[in-house]
Amino acid sequence: MNDDDRAEQFIQLLAQHERRLAAYVITFVPRSADADDILQETKLALWRSFDQFEIGTNFGAWARQAALHRIFDFRRRKGRESKHLVFSDACLEQLADAFEQDVHNRETQMERLSGCVAKLSPNHRQILSLRYGEELPVQDVADRIDRTVTATYRVLSRIRLALRDCVCGTGDNVMPASEPTP
Amino acid sequence: MNDDEREQLALWVEKQLDGSLAAEEFDQLQQLLMTQPEARELYLDLMHQNAHLQLERVHLSAFGMGSAVSVDESPAPRAGLERRHVWLIGMIALATSLLLMVWWNMPSSKPVRTSPILAQMIDSSDAEWGDCTLPTAIGSDLSSGRLKIERGLATIRFASGAEVTLESPAELEIQTSLRGRLLAGTAVVDVPESAHGFTLSTPTAVAIDHGTAFAVTIDRSSQASSIEVLDGEVEVQHVGSDASRRLTQKQRVIASADGLSESGVHRGEAELAGSEGPVSALAKLQRITTADRRGRDGWIIRGRSDEVPPNSRAELVLIKNPHDGFERFSRKGYFAFDLGSIRGESITTARFVLTLRPSGLGFASKVGDCEFVVYGLTDESADDWSEEQLNWQTAPANVDGAAEVDESRTRELGRFTVGRGRQHGQGWIEGEELVDFLKADTNGVVTLIVARATKENAPGGLVHGFANRSNSVAAPPALLIGTDPP
Numbered sequence: 001m002n003d004d005d006r007a008e009q010f011i012q013l014l015a016q017h018e019r020r021l022a023a024y025v026i027t028f029v030p031r032s033a034d035a036d037d038i039l040q041e042t043k044l045a046l047w048r049s050f051d052q053f054e055i056g057t058n059f060g061a062w063a064r065q066a067a068l069h070r071i072f073d074f075r076r077r078k079g080r081e082s083k084h085l086v087f088s089d090a091c092l093e094q095l096a097d098a099f100e101q102d103v104h105n106r107e108t109q110m111e112r113l114s115g116c117v118a119k120l121s122p123n124h125r126q127i128l129s130l131r132y133g134e135e136l137p138v139q140d141v142a143d144r145i146d147r148t149v150t151a152t153y154r155v156l157s158r159i160r161l162a163l164r165d166c167v168c169g170t171g172d173n174v175m176p177a178s179e180p181t182p
Numbered sequence: 183m184n185d186d187e188r189e190q191l192a193l194w195v196e197k198q199l200d201g202s203l204a205a206e207e208f209d210q211l212q213q214l215l216m217t218q219p220e221a222r223e224l225y226l227d228l229m230h231q232n233a234h235l236q237l238e239r240v241h242l243s244a245f246g247m248g249s250a251v252s253v254d255e256s257p258a259p260r261a262g263l264e265r266r267h268v269w270l271i272g273m274i275a276l277a278t279s280l281l282l283m284v285w286w287n288m289p290s291s292k293p294v295r296t297s298p299i300l301a302q303m304i305d306s307s308d309a310e311w312g313d314c315t316l317p318t319a320i321g322s323d324l325s326s327g328r329l330k331i332e333r334g335l336a337t338i339r340f341a342s343g344a345e346v347t348l349e350s351p352a353e354l355e356i357q358t359s360l361r362g363r364l365l366a367g368t369a370v371v372d373v374p375e376s377a378h379g380f381t382l383s384t385p386t387a388v389a390i391d392h393g394t395a396f397a398v399t400i401d402r403s404s405q406a407s408s409i410e411v412l413d414g415e416v417e418v419q420h421v422g423s424d425a426s427r428r429l430t431q432k433q434r435v436i437a438s439a440d441g442l443s444e445s446g447v448h449r450g451e452a453e454l455a456g457s458e459g460p461v462s463a464l465a466k467l468q469r470i471t472t473a474d475r476r477g478r479d480g481w482i483i484r485g486r487s488d489e490v491p492p493n494s495r496a497e498l499v500l501i502k503n504p505h506d507g508f509e510r511f512s513r514k515g516y517f518a519f520d521l522g523s524i525r526g527e528s529i530t531t532a533r534f535v536l537t538l539r540p541s542g543l544g545f546a547s548k549v550g551d552c553e554f555v556v557y558g559l560t561d562e563s564a565d566d567w568s569e570e571q572l573n574w575q576t577a578p579a580n581v582d583g584a585a586e587v588d589e590s591r592t593r594e595l596g597r598f599t600v601g602r603g604r605q606h607g608q609g610w611i612e613g614e615e616l617v618d619f620l621k622a623d624t625n626g627v628v629t630l631i632v633a634r635a636t637k638e639n640a641p642g643g644l645v646h647g648f649a650n651r652s653n654s655v656a657a658p659p660a661l662l663i664g665t666d667p668p
Binding site for chain 2: 010019022023024025026027028030032073079085087088090091093094098102104109110115117122123126128130132135137153154156157159160161163164167168
């Protein structure tokens with residue numbers, strides 16, 4: 001296989017897995033700017049070692065492995081630099097193992113996410129929209145919906161649990177329990 | 183894990199994501215994760231869900247619009263890499279697609295730009311977009327790619343200076359700063375000196391501009407293109423034959439699959455792709471906003487009769503018709519337009535357009551579809567209201583009812599409806615009432631008053647927000663006026 005076929009093949013594989021890979025990185029490093037750096041480093045590393053990748057084997061797993069290395073590096077760096085609250089290596093390893101064991105299920109569930117979001121009440125969608133669409137910190141979300149910060153944390157966390165139940169198929173109702181209307 | 187433990191963990195996740203998790207809480211969380219597999223599962227589910235919510239913020243910002251908008255995640259397919267320098271081309275293609283993907287998927291991070299900026303989105307009146315490979319927000323820089331507009335108008339300024347206004351439904355491909363391809367619909371092209379040579383191609387023709395303005399329409403069924411010169415000179419080449427024509431002002435050709443044929447510009451003769459509204463893309467449209475000349479906008483609220491709402495800060499005009507007992511929250515919008523730029527021209531069509539923006543006030547679920555009434559201020563002596571002093575008492579022709587104005591000093595020009603929960607897109611009126619009102623103007627300034635006819639079903643309902651003239655992202659209130667030259 002010549003070099004440009006190889007490049008095309010890589011681009012294709014990456015395009016297929018890009019979104020899932022991004023979600024993987026953000027799962028462990030939620031801050032967008034940091035996740036972005038890690039993703040870029042990961043993709044370049046994948047390209048550099050693409051020669052060692054055996055076509056037909058699991059590209060997603062291979063890519064996650066490469067990303068995980070960088071996530072470890074990043075978190076160690078971050079922990080040293082800024083006394084940031086960073087999970088220990090042991091804890092992160094356990095989490096990464098758990099993710100890998102059930103990776104297929106987890107990714108399939110996320111295909112149902114937007115459908116579940118659509119089933120939320122308009123009020124809850126608005127709250128999610130403020131937090132994610134407008135990227136407001138919880139304090140600002142609280143101001144906009146005229147609630148306390150504590151109450152807003154609670155609503156948001158209940159929305160998350162309701163969405164989780166919905167994507168897992170364990171809850172047919174996506175109304176968070178005992179949620180007072182504003 | 184019981185429900186309380188689940189909620190506790192979800193709360194920690196919430197705080198961790200918000201950067202406010204205390205050190206002790208963090209230690210407890212880590213302890214829990216390391217000892218309980220079930221906690222690990224839940225934690226991963228929630229964090230993974232968060233990742234997708236971050237990635238899919240487009241879905242969320244489109245809530246209330248019925249269907250969710252999806253983000254195109256794959257890069258545009260690259261044509262086969264060719265012959266020499268393949269390696270270099272391959273690497274460039276790779277770099278570009280990597281960056282494009284990162285940029286699409288991480289909208290919140292600073293975009294790293296390597297693909298050249300070829301154009302900018304400068305206006306998108308009432309735009310509802312179809313599948314686009316480019317960003318559509320006003321002010322967005324555009325590289326090569328496609329824009330598909332399902333409703334409304336959008337204006338794209340190419341880096342060369344050429345401005346292309348798309349009238350929906352239409353699809354445009356941006357190719358270079360001097361070249362675009364219209365795949366469907368109507369485009370009106372305005373070309374300054376700097377962009378002479380700007381080329382717009384269609385499936386059947388290539389139009390090369392040598393002058394200032396032309397309009398192109400592709401017929402939906404026959405795929406024939408109509409090219410009409412509004413001003414200046416345009417060269418039209420037929421795709422598939424050597425035929426070409428040089429057109430000057432008021433000339434039009436139709437390019438079908440077979441060849442070029444001349445066509446009159448007057449309506450009734452070989453009308454192509456009949457325009458739907460009275461505002462035709464082929465008419466000369468002038469856009470006047472409240473940001474132009476003596477234009478102004480503002481809103482009034484009943485409860486704070488002696489205060490001027492902080493209009494410039496909010497970037498919005500707020501309008502509301504509250505529930506009984508909550509009359510103090512009544513709000514109306516005021517808009518003044520300076521018609522000086524069309525003095526002496528005869529107005530044939532007109533449209534008044536407002537761009538909806540989320541106000542962040544009240545819940546959308548507490549109002550149904552909302553009808554807005556637009557009044558024209560006929561008492562011209564009051565046209566000189568000031569934004570600084572505009573309030574419930576001083577506002578021209580204002581009366582206490584949330585949906586009413588003083589009938590002896592105004593007249594109703596039209597109504598528009600905003601669907602339940604909708605906080606994006608546009609509301610507009612058009613028609614003879616508006617045209618007549620504009621024509622009757624004698625002092626060069628007109629004032630329009632907008633009130634919401636529909637009351638909310640319960641207190642705390644949505645306050646509708648419309649971009650005002652200082653809005654940093656959305657189009658200002660505008661009049662789109664078609665005129666016959668004097």
